[in-house]
Amino acid sequence: MKLNRRQFVILSAGLLAGCAMTKTGINGHSSDTRKRDIDAGPADAFREEGVYDRFRNQGFFLIRRHGRLLALSSSCTHRSCTLNTVPDRTFICPCHGSTFDAKGAVTKGPAQKNMPLLPVRIDSRGRVLVQVSGTG
Numbered sequence: 835m836k837l838n839r840r841q842f843v844i845l846s847a848g849l850l851a852g853c854a855m856t857k858t859g860i861n862g863h864s865s866d867t868r869k870r871d872i873d874a875g876p877a878d879a880f881r882e883e884g885v886y887d888r889f890r891n892q893g894f895f896l897i898r899r900h901g902r903l904l905a906l907s908s909s910c911t912h913r914s915c916t917l918n919t920v921p922d923r924t925f926i927c928p929c930h931g932s933t934f935d936a937k938g939a940v941t942k943g944p945a946q947k948n949m950p951l952l953p954v955r956i957d958s959r960g961r962v963l964v965q966v967s968g969t970g
Contacts, residue, residue: 874962877903885936887919893966894952895919899936905954905964906938911947925949 872892880886880903886896890908895917897904906925908917915929924941925934933942938949953965 869965869967871963871965874964877956877960877962880962885919885923889964890916890919894964895925896954896962896964897923897936903954903956903962905952907950907952907966910945911940911949912943912945917949 872889872894874880874886874889874896880896880898883898883900886898887908889896893908894905895908897906909915910917910927910929910932912927912930912932915927917925917927917934920926923936925938926932927945930944931942932940932945934945934949935941938951940946940948955963957963
């Protein structure tokens with residue numbers, strides 16, 4: 835098969851786009867599923883009850899509830915858009931309108947699955963470590 839210059843450029847662009855998708859995945863999220871710990875800072879920085887949303891672009895929300903520290907994934911379970919927090923400590927997807935309660939349970943679709951709970955631990959230095967997937 836013989837290609838002219840235009841056909842070659844179009845095919846090459848398609849090939850490059852396909853290769854890029856295998857690295858970044860859908861919606862620009864990494865398709866890498868390796869686990870890694872993110873150091874969220876000293877445990878003392880999270881004494882107040884509520885949602886700490888400054889980590890949402892790193893893949894999680896930290897939540898202090900009833901004296902316990904939890905982490906919920908910040909990706910919507912519908913199409914992986916990054917969720918926003920609402921003042922009442924719930925979550926909303928800016929892409930398709932799914933909503934989740936303060937515990938991460940779906941309250942309105944199109945999402946069907948609850949927000950995943952992520953492993954949290956405090957290391958020997960008193961730092962909060964949250965385990966997330968990918969290289970972010």
